[in-house]
Amino acid sequence: MTAIDLSDDTADWADWARRLRRDDHAALRAAFDRAYAPLVRFADSLVRDPGLAADFAQEAFVRLWEHRATIDPAQSLRAWLFRTVRNLALNHHRDGRTRDRLLDDVTIDDSAAVPRAFVAPDAAVEAAELLDRVHAGIAALPPRQREALELSRFQGLSHAEIAEVMACAPRTVNNHLVRALESLRHYLAPVGSFVTTLLGVLS
Amino acid sequence: MTTPHTDLPAPLREALDAHDAADELTQLWHALGTAAPSPRRAVDHDAAWARVAARTSAPRVARSRHLSLVQGGVVRRVVPWALAAALLIGVGVTASPARRTWSAAAGASEAVTLGDGSRVQLSAGTTMTSTRDFRGWFGRENATRTVQLDGEAFFTVAKDGRPFIVRTPDAEITVLGTRFDVRAYAADRTGTTVIVEEGRVRVSAMRPVAPVELTAGLRTAVRGSTVRTDTVAVARLLAWRSGGLALVDQPMSLVFAELSRRYGVSLDMAQSASSAERLTLYYPQLPKLETVLADVTTSHGLRFERHSRGYRILSPTAVPPRGAKTDE
CATH class of the missing domain: 2.60.120.1440 (Jelly Rolls)
Known part of the structure; x- marks a missing residue:
């Protein structure tokens, strides 16, 4: 269950971008097979609605096909897909709050409530429960931090790609990530050996 | 305890190195990856692709992206006629059998x-x-x-x-x-x-x-x-209907044409390998292409070679076939 190292598939994406420009439908399929599940997860982390998340991810591929003539092979196609899903989530009319949450300014992030610490688990705590804790910690992060963490750690996007998806500077991505880790550390701090425990349980 | 830091993005590592809790944060980063706490719900991949495929169709004709025949004053003269023509064509299109x-x-x-x-x-x-x-x-x-x-x-x-x-x-x-x-x-x-x-x-x-x-x-x-x-x-x-292959008393060239279609692989025959011989093949289920090729070529004193786009059927020339099966 290690994070996917996506650096070696950059060549695949560049190849699909070129083929899509030549109306190669098989390239759409290849990109779909690679990115659909990650896009659904990302969309779900934004809208908290698996059905909607699937709709947005599918819509992104339909749009990719419609706009294939204008694809710039020099740009990251993967970032384009994530950005499209993000825009769809932002523009979703049924949940105006999503937009507010995602457009929260960085400065607001800092004042966001630090999640309350949880009770220290004893050594017998099960892995699943630990994962729930981690999950809860991430869910409690300010939206932009959580988004940066999601894209970087779990979807394997590069800083430059995340900056493109989140429409901000790469340095800002870094700040979000460092702050996210700090918040999580505070959240998990009362469990002195939490990280060690987590690693021990999982490895 | 040491933690492998290999997957830490370079800019983040720099930022963390300047941090007093750098080690802990790096460990946390690593632990997150191991935990992969991103929700993993079952994703119905095939059904989703079917929906996407239904909304995106492979084009049959190359689309012309740039239609730039008209310039400046010509546009004004051309446009009314183009509109009239389009109208006529439009009527034709709706009325004519699709x-x-x-x-x-x-x-x-x-x-x-x-x-x-x-x-x-x-x-x-x-x-x-x-x-x-x-x-x-x-x-x-x-x-x-x-x-x-x-x-x-x-x-x-x-x-x-x-x-x-x-x-x-x-x-x-x-x-x-x-x-x-x-x-x-x-x-x-x-x-x-x-x-x-x-x-x-x-x-x-x-x-x-x-x-x-x-x-x-x-x-x-x-x-x-x-x-x-x-x-x-x-x-x-009709073995093809259930995924098999049946060719009865067919000339060699047709056998390769059929194999090429069924496997979606290019097969070409060297001039020297062409023959008027006919053959019969029957497989209830499609085996691996190389199995079929080996069956066909060995029974007719031929050999085959893999190349970047597919396979080439050759006659065994003076040069001994490298890597070709000779023991069957």
């Missing part, structure tokens, strides 16, 4: 249900066209249900009072409701073969020859004005 095309790519087989409820299974590398819902000008129902076929297909025709006609370059196959196979790959230049599994079929050659009535278990082959009919083992000959 055509539909179904195809199975090389290496694939497709199941099609037509507007009248008839079902058609297309073999690899086959194209079939008809008017949409068998309707003609101004949406009027045609007197016959006619499809054009290039390739091989198995038809299960629904009865609806109108005759169902399959047209190939050589023949016209007319039925009312029945199950039969038509094989007519234009590229093969081998004419049209019809095999009947159930019911009654009339085959009329395009050349002036008396039509042939076929019943279950009979096969007819039309080539030019030659029409030959014989009794066949239908299930065996």
